[in-house]
Amino acid sequence: MNNQAQRWFESAFRSLLGTPLAHWLETLPQQMRTFESQGKHGEFDKWCRMLEKLPQTTPSGVNFSDAVTIGEARDIDSYTEKQITGLLKQFMPWRKGPYSLHGIDIDTEWRSDFKWDRVVPHISDLADRLVLDVGCGSGYHMWRMLGSGARGVYGIDPTQLFMIQFQAIKHFAPDNNIHFLPLGIEQMQPLNAFDTVFSMGVLYHRKDPMAFLEQLKHQLRRGGELILETLVVDGDENTVLMPGERYAQMRNVWFLPSVDALTKWLERLGFVDISLADVNRTSLEEQRATEWMTSQSLQDFLNPEDLSLTIEGYPAPQRAVLIATRK
DSSP states (O other): OOHHHHHHHHHHHHHHTTSTTGGGGGTHHHHHHHIIIIIOOTTHHHHHHHHHTSOOOOOSOEEOSSSOEESOGGGSOHHHHHHHHHHHGGGOOOOEEOEEETTEEEOOSEEHHHHHHHHGGGSOOOTTOEEEEETOTTSHHHHHHHHTTOSEEEEEOSOHHHHHHHHHHHHTSOSSSEEEEOOOGGGOOOOOOEEEEEEESOGGGOSOHHHHHHHHHTTEEEEEEEEEEEEOOSSOTTOEEOOOSOBTTBSOOOOEEOHHHHHHHHHHTTEEEEEEEEEEEOOTTTBOOBTTBOSOOHHHHEETTEEEEETTSSBOOEEEEEEEEEO
């Protein structure tokens, strides 16, 4: 096994001991061995070698409650700043953030802090909670969960570049109970143990949304809280848009329900206390190209003559956040 990956995974295994998540160890170690032997991206070992070149630093402080900020510019010299910047740019594109490392601002495609600021006033206190982030990307929201007092934060996402980006950030703040595992939700055993499960920006990528929601449910303990964010359309409880081959240039978009339809789905699966926390149309300030993500972004996916429509003629991206409790 890659020595770095082995350390990452063993740290996650140790963190489960003595917690309500301990039974995850029935399947997780073998899954990580399988990942190492069969599932690695062709660039994975090269990315790990680049991670090893990141210099050791001593941050003067960290802030995960208001942002993801580790250290200050005065903590490092100009050579080290250039070294860190050059290595981090090898892991482009950076999509979710932003991050600040010793004054180096990783200006990601998404201002994920905008979404977090909309969500956090509506959720239960995360203090001392065990939290799962499904489809966590590079882990921006995981750090904010930690900053909100979570006891342990676990992110799953099969995209290995995101895991590398997460580990690049964690290199500068290693001693935190926050872990990334290269899994999809369909690989998760029903743990029935997390206090809080987040799923933000995943549902519309699933061919079977009901099965996905049920998988989320079975990660929660009874009384646990689901925070679900997804693309929605206007309409009543019978309104669901299934776009054609592309939606906003994305090929893997399947179902965009109305808020009422999504609420009905959750009710059918046995969730209770379902509430709408937020509805927001994605702005060009929230998703855009930057020097850390230089390819096309939202502006290129909307009708230039009518920004309320995608380039294909569908309603422009609108996202809702629903909060629900497992009965």
